[in-house]
Amino acid sequence: MVYLDPPFFSQKIQCMKDSNGIEYRFSDIWETRGEYIEYIRIRIEEIKRVLKETGSVFLHCDDSASHYLRMILDDEFGENNFRSEIIWVYKRWSNAKKGLLPGHQTIFFYSKTSNFKFNTIYKEYSPTTNIDQILQERVRNSEGKASYKYDKKGNVVIAKEKKGVPMSDVWEIPFLNPKAKERTGYPTQKPIELLEKIIQISTDEGNLVLDPFCGSGTTLVAAKMLNRDFIGVDKNPSAIELCNRRLAEPTKTVSRLLQVGVDAYRTKTDEELAILNMLGCDVVQRNKGIDGFLKKFYLGAPVAVKIQKSYESFSEAINLLNNAGKKKKCSFTVMIRTSEGLVDSEIPIPSNMIVIDGLDLQLNASLLKASNNYNKRLMRG
């Protein structure tokens, strides 16, 4: 298998320093598009030459010249050997731009022949999947419509064991964060996770992986950890040095985000989210005293919102919100009192805090009043 992440046609100089002050730099600047294409084409030709009959190539690019690169691959490998357009999706720290924020890169997957090595990776079923579909055998009737299969006694027929859903061509993997330990200081470094997937679907242990633009050596590190053989090439001597350093101690930092999933960071209940949404709030996830900020400032300052929790007394909640609001320089704070929260309103409410009873509290109060009125009227006849 060959993975290559050649210079993009971005017309920029990529430059970065590592923690020791060593500067890594390469140029994505080309005289003409034709020159760039020719540069890549020669390399693709050679890649095809050295590839086994069952081998595959993965070409990594952004959207600046992906269509030209795919043309080259079509020409050299044949369009019938196109396997997939893999989309690597990530969220990244943002910038201001008129238009949509770039949040993906493309990896073209071609095989040398139709008899290519491929290991299917199975993922979990979507939570919306009906288990009957997985468990029960199905048949097609005369009109071609599918239905569940029953045996002669009218019992459902259980299907053979399934392995899960085959992996899709869209891969959501966190972008290598500027603060990640995995970072070497080399520009355009890719996450190990990405290379692991590519190596796993296209090779077995002991197979050979080639990266002709190996840079910081992510491909090689991933290959080594997965017990594949590997060859790396780079024209920059300091890149090779870096590769050797990394390979001597191949480490992979597991991203907490990847490990626990983004939902682990979402700590609000549906109800709390609905309240915050109703009020027009940005949701705050990592603050005990504040659940959200109103999207609009008042008196030139932010307004913090807190929903009383069931495990908090009212006075506790007030103190938490008040202190957090002061720290964040809020003009006002808003407390949503809930019926579940422990009632205990001994302490005075700060002058810049607005307390609003939750809908359930208001409803109960109103219903009580209405029932009393009704009973009084009854008494009076």
Place this chain on the structure above:
Amino acid sequence: MVYLDPPFFSQKIQCMKDSNGIEYRFSDIWETRGEYIEYIRIRIEEIKRVLKETGSVFLHCDDSASHYLRMILDDEFGENNFRSEIIWVYKRWSNAKKGLLPGHQTIFFYSKTSNFKFNTIYKEYSPTTNIDQILQERVRNSEGKASYKYDKKGNVVIAKEKKGVPMSDVWEIPFLNPKAKERTGYPTQKPIELLEKIIQISTDEGNLVLDPFCGSGTTLVAAKMLNRDFIGVDKNPSAIELCNRRLAEPTKTVSRLLQVGVDAYRTKTDEELAILNMLGCDVVQRNKGIDGFLKKFYLGAPVAVKIQKSYESFSEAINLLNNAGKKKKCSFTVMIRTSEGLVDSEIPIPSNMIVIDGLDLQLNASLLKASNNYNKRLMRG
């Protein structure tokens, strides 16, 4: 704005039947690739001709010929007018295939000039984001490192109001489920939500939207619902008929259409469900006047709850709830008034109806009062 979803170069015949047995069919078969490209190129040329200087084009394709289509766009619009490669991501029922499951389609976004119309849509911050960096102003020291800004007294300085994160070029929108009500039976039908986003970012109300391969008319329906003008073209007469049915069936008003259209793909919003849940309600799905019943009876009879909808005036909502409540022999009814609903409280409120303002309405009133108090205090010195 022009959106086009031309036949793909898939070399298949697309065929599907709707519920009335009408068959829709068109051919994706072309003699040669060159012929296909020429067919598209002519249309792109004309699209550019009729487009305004501030206009944009969105070309929808799968990965079978996307590189050729983008070449055409580069040629006709100029590669400096390439704005984004939008990736539409969806999860779909799986099929066994050696390789990765296709889970995306591509939409190329080009503008006619660099002075193009664009409305940024802001999304929520990631749950991993630290609010301090959103809230606090930052500075750069002499070494170019960033840190938080403090005033002379050592207090943090609050940054100006933020709007959220600009939308990325990767859109996760569910593929039209085979059972979805929105389905017309037309092959390759796209979800309305996808078209809504495209129309929203590239046009304002009253602008003109053209779909030269309109098929079942999803683009036109979305345009109509968003108060844009629209033109649809299709060479298949039964497609045009279908479009007209979809566009004209709700013969009343545009807002009625909106109501019907929205209701077709979601009966209760998450917010409404959360409110009903908060109040301790059983949810009622198919009643215009009632959204839920309290789990507890009052005075030995059920209590109906209704949330005012954005497309209902307050008096309309009151009448609906009151009539439905009488039919169901309710002792009381509860109306939740919302800020989105049309305000129009001319008619008297029935004696057994309890009206509760939504949290947002109460918050707005409280903030207004608090701000006024603050200003008065300022005036008095």
Place this chain on the structure above:
DNA sequence: ATTCTTCCTGAATCTTTAA
């Protein structure tokens, strides 16, 4: 008109403080 410089942003981590 072109190049250079400065500024701004926020996702996801690392670091420090509090419990």
Place this chain on the structure above:
DNA sequence: TTTAAAGATTCAGGAAGAA
């Protein structure tokens, strides 16, 4: 001593302003 919460930091990549 361990863990959780809060605070601080980095950097790709556009925009806007300066040279």
